[in-house]
Amino acid sequence: xxxxxxxxxxxxxxxxxxxxxxxxxxxxxxxxxxxxxxxxxxxxxxxxxxxxxxxxxxxxxxxxxxxxxxxxxxxxxxxxxxxxxxxxxxxxxxxxxxxxxxxxxxxxxxxxxxxxxxxxxxxxxxxxxxxxxxxxxxxxxxx
Amino acid sequence: xxxxxxxxxxxxxxxxxxxxxxxxxxxxxxxxxxxxxxxxxxxxxxxxxxxxxxxxxxxxxxxxxxxxxxxxxxxxxxxxxxxxxxxxxxxxxxxxxxxxxxxxxxxxxxxxxxxxxxxxxxxxxxxxxxxxxxxxxxxxxxxxxxxxxxxxxxxxxxxxxxxxxxxxxxxxxxxxxxxxxxxxxxxxxxxxxxxxxxxxx
Numbered sequence: 001x002x003x004x005x006x007x008x009x010x011x012x013x014x015x016x017x018x019x020x021x022x023x024x025x026x027x028x029x030x031x032x033x034x035x036x037x038x039x040x041x042x043x044x045x046x047x048x049x050x051x052x053x054x055x056x057x058x059x060x061x062x063x064x065x066x067x068x069x070x071x072x073x074x075x076x077x078x079x080x081x082x083x084x085x086x087x088x089x090x091x092x093x094x095x096x097x098x099x100x101x102x103x104x105x106x107x108x109x110x111x112x113x114x115x116x117x118x119x120x121x122x123x124x125x126x127x128x129x130x131x132x133x134x135x136x137x138x139x140x141x142x143x
Numbered sequence: 144x145x146x147x148x149x150x151x152x153x154x155x156x157x158x159x160x161x162x163x164x165x166x167x168x169x170x171x172x173x174x175x176x177x178x179x180x181x182x183x184x185x186x187x188x189x190x191x192x193x194x195x196x197x198x199x200x201x202x203x204x205x206x207x208x209x210x211x212x213x214x215x216x217x218x219x220x221x222x223x224x225x226x227x228x229x230x231x232x233x234x235x236x237x238x239x240x241x242x243x244x245x246x247x248x249x250x251x252x253x254x255x256x257x258x259x260x261x262x263x264x265x266x267x268x269x270x271x272x273x274x275x276x277x278x279x280x281x282x283x284x285x286x287x288x289x290x291x292x293x294x295x296x297x298x299x300x301x302x303x304x305x306x307x308x309x310x311x312x313x314x315x316x317x318x319x320x321x322x323x324x325x326x327x328x329x330x331x332x333x334x335x336x337x338x339x340x341x342x343x344x
Contacts, residue, residue, distance in 0.1 A: 030186045
């Protein structure tokens, strides 16, 4: 996740400016970023917590291969118990982890629906518009 | 994870006060919260930015600031959600008056607390002010100077002026630099202290 410096060399002559953030700190395509996020998040959390793979595997009673697979974002419904254990070990919210990996069966929030739409890379514009319309109706009925 | 301030966030529609805390960022927990709650609200479904700060990779900014710099990353937490965050440079910065002061690198409220949400009323209406108050407190604790400087995005200028900040110059990228000097920061703090619980202040 980390980069060497926050701002470009050119802009260091002046006070650091949020508008001069280096490219590594800028989201160009949100759908792409969602994909990236799922692939690095669990590994990044483990490393941030200073936990080795072997410790996590022994606590969760899984093989290193399984942990590797999950950390790469290859997660299905079969891994929900595993995610639950990881949430416990890492001190994370289990529902949030489910939302991260699209495993929440019934999205309860507008943001969860939106995230699900970002994950679906094969959606065309017309379908996106239908989703937006549907969400707007849903929001209207909730209010 | 140090707690900086205990505050109350004001619900805009009901006027109710909700106990909240300003604390140092907890990278793991807060990054997931940002991703799940905050990030989807920054873009529309076609991937277009909704806000002028939508494009920031906030987790990367937080991680960089915590690990590679002496900057403080503060967040407001309420009911498990991040309501706003700020990244504050409190060392090695000299203000326009020639004295060390704090420099606010980033300051952002959660999308649901912003005025741009036209269809929905903002949830809390004082997150930005509480973040500025926290910056003042941290500046006082660390360098004994409550003055703040920052560079404002165009849409945020009205807010900073309302808080008592004055423009001190324009950068080459066209952005305005603002300053809240020592006296103005005390005045500002007096105005907002009703939302701050007097524990460590």
